[in-house]
Amino acid sequence: MNIAIVLLALIATAFAQLRGIAITAPAVGTDITLGERLVVKVEKHDTHGLPQTDLGIVISITSLVDKVARTFFNGSFTPTQHNCTGPPFQNFTIVPTGIPTGAADVTVTHFFNLTGDPAVRWEQDQVAVDVFSETQAA
Numbered sequence: 001m002n003i004a005i006v007l008l009a010l011i012a013t014a015f016a017q018l019r020g021i022a023i024t025a026p027a028v029g030t031d032i033t034l035g036e037r038l039v040v041k042v043e044k045h046d047t048h049g050l051p052q053t054d055l056g057i058v059i060s061i062t063s064l065v066d067k068v069a070r071t072f073f074n075g076s077f078t079p080t081q082h083n084c085t086g087p088p089f090q091n092f093t094i095v096p097t098g099i100p101t102g103a104a105d106v107t108v109t110h111f112f113n114l115t116g117d118p119a120v121r122w123e124q125d126q127v128a129v130d131v132f133s134e135t136q137a138a
Ligand SMILES: *[C@@H]1O[C@H](CO)[C@@H](O)[C@H](O)[C@H]1NC(C)=O
Pocket: 071, 072, 073, 074, 075
């Protein structure tokens, strides 16, 4: 087997294991309405015991119409355990405004560092949604 492919696979696995967040709300394909509250639920996943410090989180919505990523939240990520079975999570409530109607991606960018390593690391998850104006929804 090609050694380069093996190396790429190993690197991909290493990154996959580091991925520590997942957006579990809104669901893919959700219709969101401008000016209305939107709950973005961010789960914190096990990163295989690598001790890390959360530096913060940014929630943005990128319109596929004008390709602009607009920021709706920046701040600390403090997920908590809400029941015994699921992973810890944190709900963020944002009010999307000023986005063209149509297809968009809700993106969560999580900044962190690993204990003993000063490098700033980041990871992202995103879900595709459809943006509607208030009048369209009414
Ligand atoms: C970023 O966070 C600061 C402090 O909480 C807040 O004042 C500001 O409005 C936030 N900006 C955005 C775009 O969310």
